[in-house]
Amino acid sequence: MSSIAGYIDYQRREYCKEISCPVQLLLDQAVPDSADYNRIRGICQNSCIHTTYEFHHWLIKQGYLLVRPA
Numbered sequence: 680m681s682s683i684a685g686y687i688d689y690q691r692r693e694y695c696k697e698i699s700c701p702v703q704l705l706l707d708q709a710v711p712d713s714a715d716y717n718r719i720r721g722i723c724q725n726s727c728i729h730t731t732y733e734f735h736h737w738l739i740k741q742g743y744l745l746v747r748p749a
Contacts, residue, residue, distance in 0.1 A: 683746065694737050695723070702728060 682688050695703035702722050709716035722728075738745070 686744070689738070689743060694729075694734055698729070698737070700729065 692703060692706075694700075696707075702719060706716065706719045706723070709719055
């Protein structure tokens with residue numbers, strides 16, 4: 680999927696880093712692709728401590744637009 684001209688895409692875990700999520704802070708300290716990193720990543724994938732409501736409102740506040748192809 681390509682970007683829309685004149686716009687920037689959301690960067691992976693941008694929200695998590697911006698709000699200083701404690702799980703993200705642990706993930707930043709772990710060695711990528713290590714057992715510990717994958718365990719912590721599992722928390723994000725399966726048991727995120729934040730809600731989609733929080734994320735969605737953060738996106739709006741940051742000026743992001745949600746778009747999809749026709």
